[in-house]
Amino acid sequence: VNMYILNFDLNTKFLVAHQSSQERFQVYSYDTALAPTIPYIGVFKEYTHVAVTIKSNGDVEIFINGSSIGTVNVGTVDMSSITNITRNQSHLSTTFDYEVDELRIYNKVISDESILSLSKEGKFIPNEDLVIHYSMDSINGSIVTNEINPNVFDGNSLGVEYDLGIVNNEAKFNSQSNEAIQFTPDILNDFTISMWVRRNDGESKNGHVM
Numbered sequence: 001v002n003m004y005i006l007n008f009d010l011n012t013k014f015l016v017a018h019q020s021s022q023e024r025f026q027v028y029s030y031d032t033a034l035a036p037t038i039p040y041i042g043v044f045k046e047y048t049h050v051a052v053t054i055k056s057n058g059d060v061e062i063f064i065n066g067s068s069i070g071t072v073n074v075g076t077v078d079m080s081s082i083t084n085i086t087r088n089q090s091h092l093s094t095t096f097d098y099e100v101d102e103l104r105i106y107n108k109v110i111s112d113e114s115i116l117s118l119s120k121e122g123k124f125i126p127n128e129d130l131v132i133h134y135s136m137d138s139i140n141g142s143i144v145t146n147e148i149n150p151n152v153f154d155g156n157s158l159g160v161e162y163d164l165g166i167v168n169n170e171a172k173f174n175s176q177s178n179e180a181i182q183f184t185p186d187i188l189n190d191f192t193i194s195m196w197v198r199r200n201d202g203e204s205k206n207g208h209v210m
Contacts, residue, residue, distance in 0.1 A: 015052060015060070027060055027074045038062055038070035044098065044199045047166045049119035051194045053109045066119035068112070085155075085181045099172045101165035103195040105132040105185065110192045118194045121166070132185060137168045144171075144181055155183040166196050173200065 015027055040062075051063040054077065061071040085103065104118070106129045114126040132153050138145035139162055144155035159179045161172040173179045 015062075027072060038072065040064060040069055044197055047099075047101070047196045047198045049194070050197050051115045051118060051192060053115075053190070053192045055109055055190045063112075063115050063119070066116035085183075099163070099165060099170045099198045099200055100181075101136055101170040101196040102167055103132070103134040103136070103181075104130060104193070105187070106192040106194075107131045107185075107187050107189060108192065109190040115192070115194070131187070132183070134171075134181070135167065135169075136162060136165060136171045139169075144183075153183055153185045155181045157181055166198075170196075 049063075049065050051066075053059075053061045053063075056076070058073045058075040058077055059071055060074055062069050085100070106126075108129045110126060110129070117123045118125060127148070130148050133147040134144050134155055135147050136144070138147065138150075139157065142157045144157050146153045146155070157171070158181070160181060162169045163172045164170065171181060
């Protein structure tokens with residue numbers, strides 16, 4: 001099972017987590033792995049905090065539950081367009097079987113200490129340089145409200161179910177090819193993405209679909 005966490009570099013590169021006999025993270029360009037494998041032992045059976053920093057020089061660092069598990073370089077990237085969370089824009093038949101909550105995007109590489117805080121529920125959550133916060137709690141029709149700045153960088157929910165998550169509601173993906181949260185922030189420099197992820201257990205918690 002491949003977990004397409006996000007698109008970047010004008011939708012030509014994808015951060016992928018493989019959940020199979022060899023768990024690992026890689027950055028792909030379309031179907032080709034660009035960077036060395038970053039091993040990770042864990043299958044996201046419980047809510048896991050995933051943070052990714054991407055620098056304009058192409059350095060991608062991955063953090064799991066506040067700890068760095070490795071850095072790879074994918075070459076210079078253009079980060080002005082990030083249009084899909086949890087779907088491969090070039091292969092729309094790809095599916096995603098995970099639950100996502102509290103998605104945040106910063107327009108800088110935040111500190112390791114800030115990433116650690118984000119991974120600890122109830123701790124201080126840094127808001128400086130935060131440009132997108134999808135709590136998954138404020139859904140208006142198909143619009144996922146950007147809590148930090150409503151009506152700016154709001155997301156578009158495509159066939160996503162919303163259910164009870166780690167903090168109020170979560171976005172629940174059910175392996176359907178039409179599911180995605182789409183948005184287009186204008187980020188031209190370094191950035192950080194932070195979110196909570198868990199394997200979809202297939203059980204409903206009185207959720208609804210948008």
